[in-house]
Amino acid sequence: MNTTTPSFERLNYLLRTNKHVERKLVFDLLTVMYHKLSIPNLWYLGFGSMWFSDFKLAHRQLNIKEMVSIEHEDYADRATFNSPLASIKVEPGDSSTVLPKILDERSSRSVVAWLDYDGILKDTVVSDLNILLNKVTVNSVVIFTINASYGSYRAKISDPSKRSRNQTAVGLIEEYLGTAAIGAQYQPQLMGNGAYKDNVKEADFPEFLAEALQTYIKHYVTNGARMHEGMEITYTPLYKLHHIDGADMITVGGVLTTLESNELWKAELQKINILSDGQSLPAYRKLDLIPVTVKEKITLDSCLPDETGEANYINNVKAKGIKLHDDELIKYLKFYQHFPVFVETPI
Amino acid sequence: MNSTIEATVEGAKKIIHADATKDFFVSMITRDISLRDCIFDLLDNAIDGARRNPAATGPIFSGKKIEIYFDSKSFQIKDNCGGLTLSDAIDYAFHFGRKPQSPTDVKGGIGLYGIGMKRAIFKIGLNCDVISHASDASFKVILDVRAWQAKESWDFEYESIDVDDVKGVTIDISNLNKGVALSFEDPGFKNELIKDIARDYAFFIQQGLEIKVNNSTVPSYQYELIKSANVEPAVLSYADDGVDVRILVGLVDQLPDDIPEELKPSAVDRYGWFVICNDRVVLAADKTERTVWGDDDFKVWHPQYNGFSGFVFFKSDDQSKLPWTTTKRELDASSPLYRRAIVKMKELTDQFTKYTALRKQDLDAAKSAEIEQKTVIDVSKLTVPQVMKMPTITSNFVKPTTVSISYQRAKEDVEAIKRHLGYPGMTNKDIGIATFQFFLEVELGK
Numbered sequence: 001m002n003t004t005t006p007s008f009e010r011l012n013y014l015l016r017t018n019k020h021v022e023r024k025l026v027f028d029l030l031t032v033m034y035h036k037l038s039i040p041n042l043w044y045l046g047f048g049s050m051w052f053s054d055f056k057l058a059h060r061q062l063n064i065k066e067m068v069s070i071e072h073e074d075y076a077d078r079a080t081f082n083s084p085l086a087s088i089k090v091e092p093g094d095s096s097t098v099l100p101k102i103l104d105e106r107s108s109r110s111v112v113a114w115l116d117y118d119g120i121l122k123d124t125v126v127s128d129l130n131i132l133l134n135k136v137t138v139n140s141v142v143i144f145t146i147n148a149s150y151g152s153y154r155a156k157i158s159d160p161s162k163r164s165r166n167q168t169a170v171g172l173i174e175e176y177l178g179t180a181a182i183g184a185q186y187q188p189q190l191m192g193n194g195a196y197k198d199n200v201k202e203a204d205f206p207e208f209l210a211e212a213l214q215t216y217i218k219h220y221v222t223n224g225a226r227m228h229e230g231m232e233i234t235y236t237p238l239y240k241l242h243h244i245d246g247a248d249m250i251t252v253g254g255v256l257t258t259l260e261s262n263e264l265w266k267a268e269l270q271k272i273n274i275l276s277d278g279q280s281l282p283a284y285r286k287l288d289l290i291p292v293t294v295k296e297k298i299t300l301d302s303c304l305p306d307e308t309g310e311a312n313y314i315n316n317v318k319a320k321g322i323k324l325h326d327d328e329l330i331k332y333l334k335f336y337q338h339f340p341v342f343v344e345t346p347i
Numbered sequence: 348m349n350s351t352i353e354a355t356v357e358g359a360k361k362i363i364h365a366d367a368t369k370d371f372f373v374s375m376i377t378r379d380i381s382l383r384d385c386i387f388d389l390l391d392n393a394i395d396g397a398r399r400n401p402a403a404t405g406p407i408f409s410g411k412k413i414e415i416y417f418d419s420k421s422f423q424i425k426d427n428c429g430g431l432t433l434s435d436a437i438d439y440a441f442h443f444g445r446k447p448q449s450p451t452d453v454k455g456g457i458g459l460y461g462i463g464m465k466r467a468i469f470k471i472g473l474n475c476d477v478i479s480h481a482s483d484a485s486f487k488v489i490l491d492v493r494a495w496q497a498k499e500s501w502d503f504e505y506e507s508i509d510v511d512d513v514k515g516v517t518i519d520i521s522n523l524n525k526g527v528a529l530s531f532e533d534p535g536f537k538n539e540l541i542k543d544i545a546r547d548y549a550f551f552i553q554q555g556l557e558i559k560v561n562n563s564t565v566p567s568y569q570y571e572l573i574k575s576a577n578v579e580p581a582v583l584s585y586a587d588d589g590v591d592v593r594i595l596v597g598l599v600d601q602l603p604d605d606i607p608e609e610l611k612p613s614a615v616d617r618y619g620w621f622v623i624c625n626d627r628v629v630l631a632a633d634k635t636e637r638t639v640w641g642d643d644d645f646k647v648w649h650p651q652y653n654g655f656s657g658f659v660f661f662k663s664d665d666q667s668k669l670p671w672t673t674t675k676r677e678l679d680a681s682s683p684l685y686r687r688a689i690v691k692m693k694e695l696t697d698q699f700t701k702y703t704a705l706r707k708q709d710l711d712a713a714k715s716a717e718i719e720q721k722t723v724i725d726v727s728k729l730t731v732p733q734v735m736k737m738p739t740i741t742s743n744f745v746k747p748t749t750v751s752i753s754y755q756r757a758k759e760d761v762e763a764i765k766r767h768l769g770y771p772g773m774t775n776k777d778i779g780i781a782t783f784q785f786f787l788e789v790e791l792g793k
Contacts, residue, residue, distance in 0.1 A: 120771060122762075156769030165613075166772040175772060179542060179613050180535035184563050194600070194723065219535025232529065 016245035018287040024338040045113040103135040114143040143253030148206035181216040231258040243287040377470040388463035393426040395456040400429030409555035419532040427515040430481030454664040473522040480511040550626035571723040572597035581735035590663040596695040599656035624669040
């Protein structure tokens with residue numbers, strides 16, 4: 001696969017099952033909270049690409065009218081053509097360059113900002129994150145999606161016995177996010193000959209990265225000591241999601257609040273079992289469901305909801321002829337209410 | 348915060364009263380010390396307790412454990428290091444400042460009766476229970492800072508409690524001060540605290556001490572220097588006014604070929620001078636005039652010295668002779684003991700920096716010689732005095748056979764090459780070398 005081609009020229013964004021589930025989970029919480037808080041003049045910021053899936057949800061579920069999509073200059077015209085709503089403004093340019101101006105023009109208004117990157121974490125992504133955290137006002141939600149594949153961060157070198165610290169996956173993340181973001185249990189191990197090796201398994205790397213990003217954001221906001229109407233601005237984490245539609249991608253984010261309103265957000269998060277760890281913090285959730293056919297979905301849904309337990313549900317659906325593996329059935333059970341099925345329709 | 352200044356007339360004298368208020372006192376003693384260093388003060392007290400009650404067999408701190416817990420509502424430090432005796436608590440440990448007749452601190456200790464524990468409590472919160480189980484008694488001191496500030500007496504009250512077989516101290520603090528609660532809620536604070544404890548208490552952890560922070564065990568940290576066929580660190584030992592001084596200088600990493608464009612702190616946090624007093628790291632990776640760099644016209648730190656590590660150990664049974672300040676974060680620059688050590692540190696640093704200049708005459712030969720049969724040696728094992736050894740570089744001028752190549756290229760293209768080579772963190776310099784090498788191999792067959 002040619003990795004320099006923009007991702008929207010390689011993938012149809014509308015057909016990513018797990019991304020779809022993730023999007024629904026993210027917006028479900030936002031819908032409840034923003035209706036409760038009645039925030040005036042809320043606006044939306046993102047990388048809409050050519051499909052604007054999150055923009056449509058923002059308009060429908062959050063009733064947001066003003067929306068800004070940042071797009072590379074070379075593709076901005078095509079994005080403008082594909083914009084589904086009149087109130088979406090496509091802003092051409094590099095995100096680091098245009099973000100400050102976009103935010104300053106709307107500084108007093110809360111924003112839902114979801115920056116969904118194709119690639120890996122790097123200095124420019126951290127810089128964008130810092131710009132948002134420095135400028136957005138309270139009750140703004142900041143969400144980032146980045147590639148979390150271990151192999152994308154760990155340097156491919158010919159002699160692993162000479163691996164330097166920044167050639168380990170965790171060492172590279174430490175360079176971007178700083179040492180405070182890296183838990184002691186993840187620190188690269190120093191070998192006897194001065195070389196390093198990673199202390200995190202490939203399968204656990206996305207969870208590590210999600211946790212490191214959440215720690216970075218919390219630390220950055222705490223140290224920034226911003227104030228709003230005499231009260232400290234604090235960061236409440238909301239999302240720690242990992243979806244796989246091909247590549248490992250993580251989505252982390254949270255809301256900037258004052259101490260007054262953060263309890264409301266935490267309380268609402270706690271009600272959503274799929275998102276919460278039961279203690280007002282987001283749980284790490286992996287979304288790697290396989291696509292199902294229309295016939296399979298209808299059959300599975302006909303056995304749900306099922307309060308009698310996983311084993312009983314599995315027996316029921318198998319009795320109806322479903323031929324999916326048990327692991328996939330359990331995943332479907334957890335996320336069925338958000339699960340899409342993609343069909344081809346004649347237009 | 349203020350002192351109360353009032354005037355009265357007593358008999359024939361006109362008196363101006365200048366009693367310090369408790370508010371002023373609390374504010375002053377907590378102002379100039381960080382939250383982290385207050386936690387370190389509590390660790391130091393626990394370690395001194397362990398030193399008074401050493402392990403019967405094996406390393407001195409074997410079996411000793413200190414556990415720290417905190418969240419946005421409370422802080423706790425709990426140890427099994429022997430406890431605070433009731434007699435010490437009544438007469439000395441809670442006293443503000445050292446009483447003249449107070450017993451000498453434990454030999455080789457690091458805590459300072461008179462300030463550390465109270466300062467930490469005042470810094471962290473408004474309510475505190477100090478529970479001690481020691482050989483002579485078990486007791487609890489309950490401190491409500493606001494109530495204490497409101498009364499005239501400076502004394503605290505205690506109550507006897509049931510005896511526990513595990514002898515140690517537990518300090519519980521609640522009703523946290525505002526900034527403290529925010530720090531404790533920040534997971535980055537916890538990660539940095541663990542990293543700093545690992546670095547600054549490495550020599551205690553090496554001797555068997557276990558420290559945990561919110562259930563995470565503080566890892567061991569290795570202080571090492573390189574030894575090879577042509578490289579030996581310098582080791583100098585001497586006694587000075589009741590203090591044993593040991594100075595080590597050498598390489599902890601390979602010296603750089605050239606000056607990098609930029610470096611993050613984690614890339615250089617093993618380079619510079621480390622000052623250790625009674626096994627407690629006071630200054631780590633120092634590159635400032637607090638040690639030698641730029642002190643009294645001595646050369647300032649330069650990235651050319653990346654790879655340099657110097658250690659100066661001060662050890663004394665009488666900790667008041669050690670050249671540190673009450674925060675244990677600074678050295679007392681006016682201490683004659685420290686000034687004399689600085690002279691020797693500069694001499695050894697000079698030998699090293701002269702080599703870093705000399706090696707440029709034949710970089711390839713220098714690099715090969717530096718790493719030939721390379722091993723690393725724990726600094727605790729470097730006790731026998733020896734002179735520094737570095738590779739011999741001929742001082743005859745050699746006509747350079749290399750040239751520098753430097754050019755600008757589009758960031759997008761450079762990022763694409765990094766992705767292609769599978770090394771996202773590659774430096775621009777290494778990309779230049781790799782692409783140059785590729786051309787040599789593919790086009791010129793070299």
